[in-house]
Amino acid sequence: MRTGLVLEDQLPLARWLVETLEECFPGIQVHHAATLAAGLRQASNAAPDLALVDLGLPDGSGIELIRDLVNRHPACHVVVTTIYADDQHLFAALRAGAQGYLLKDQPREKTMQALRGITAGEPPLSASIARRLLRVFGEQAGQTEAAEKRLTPRETETLSLIAKGYKIAEVAASLGVSHHTAHEFIKSVYRKLKVSSRAEAALEATRLGLVNPHL
Numbered sequence: 001m002r003t004g005l006v007l008e009d010q011l012p013l014a015r016w017l018v019e020t021l022e023e024c025f026p027g028i029q030v031h032h033a034a035t036l037a038a039g040l041r042q043a044s045n046a047a048p049d050l051a052l053v054d055l056g057l058p059d060g061s062g063i064e065l066i067r068d069l070v071n072r073h074p075a076c077h078v079v080v081t082t083i084y085a086d087d088q089h090l091f092a093a094l095r096a097g098a099q100g101y102l103l104k105d106q107p108r109e110k111t112m113q114a115l116r117g118i119t120a121g122e123p124p125l126s127a128s129i130a131r132r133l134l135r136v137f138g139e140q141a142g143q144t145e146a147a148e149k150r151l152t153p154r155e156t157e158t159l160s161l162i163a164k165g166y167k168i169a170e171v172a173a174s175l176g177v178s179h180h181t182a183h184e185f186i187k188s189v190y191r192k193l194k195v196s197s198r199a200e201a202a203l204e205a206t207r208l209g210l211v212n213p214h215l
Contacts, residue, residue, distance in 0.1 A: 001021075001024075001025040001028050001049045001050050001118075001119075002027070002028060002029065002049055003028065003029050003030075003031070003046065003047075003048045003049050003050075004018075004021045004025070004028050004029070004030040004031070004048055004049065004050045004051065004052070005030070005031050005032075005033065005039065005042055005043065005048040005050070005051040005052070006018050006021070006030060006031070006032045006033070006051075006052045007033050007036070007039040007051065007052065007053045007054050007057070007062055007065055008032070008033075008034070008052070008054045008081070009034045009035065009054065009057050009058055011034070013054075013104060014032050014034065016108075017052050017081060018030045018032060020108055020111055020112060020115070021050070021052070021115070023112060024112050024115045024116055025050075025115075028049075028050075031046075031048070035057060035058060035059050036057045036059045036060040036061070036062065036064060036065060037059055037060075039053075039062075039065045040064070040065060040068055043065065043068055043069055043072060043073065044072070047072075047073040047075070047076060048069075048073065048076050049075075049076060049077065050076065050077045050079070050115075050118070051065070051069055051076055051077070051078050051079065052079050052080075052081045052102075053065055053066055053069075053078060053079070053080055053081065053098070054080075054081055054082055055080060055082045055084055055089055055093065056082070056083075056084070062080070062082075062093075063092055063093060063096045066078050066080070066093060066096040066097055066098050067096050067097065069097075070096065070097035075167070077099055077100070077118050078097060078098050078099055078100075079098065079099060079100035079101070079102060079115070079118075079124050080093045080098045080100065080101045080102065081102050081103075081104055082101075082102075082103065082104065083103065083104055083105065085103055085126075085128060085129065085132070087132070090129060090132065090133075094196065094197045094199055094200055095196050095197065097197055098197065098199065099118075099123055099124075099197065099198050099199050100114070100118070100123050100124035100125055100199060101124075101125055101126065101129045101199070102114055102115075102124055102125070102126050102129075103126040103128065103129065106126055106127075110126070110127075114126070118165075120165070121163070121164045121165020121166075121202075122165075122202075123198065123199040123202045123203070125199070125203075130203070133200070133203050150192055151189065151192060151193075154175065154185060155185055155188055155189050155192070157175065158171060158175065158182070158185040158186060158189055159189050159193070159201060159204070159205050160205055161174055161175075162186060162189070162198060162201045162202065162205070163201060163202040163204075163205030163206065165198075168182050168183055168186065169182075171185070171186065189201065
């Protein structure tokens, strides 16, 4: 991680997040934005490798920056850092393209552990958020199992690669197919499993036993 962006309007929290990133990834250059407008300007000027995005801002929702980063800088790892643990904020962020969701009230050590997992392809999620997602998936177990049975062997392999953090180009190379074909495999997997982000796909792959979250 060479560059980072922290979108946070509360200065003490912003300083805490900046210092956490600097401790997690020595040598990283972190920029701070206190408003949505400033965050959008910063994202238009440079592509961060990692962005920590607050949702409740004085001039709007961090969801807008998440969408902008996903569209403008698809290689950026976008992680929500928030006080909101409810389904409405959680799923809105994941649908917008967030790859992780961390609560601000957890200890720095837990936050650092979650962020460092990004390099291993692990979606950074607070424990309570992971439990909430698993509960939702558990409630939809019947539908998911039916969808999983409809996955082709190629789609199952694609899901496993996505869960390990592979990008489209890497999926294509691993499967020995074109970039377009790999993109179609990913779209099909998302559609069949009714997920809309890498974080959700990774959790689903873990639940189905396709990846080991402890490795």
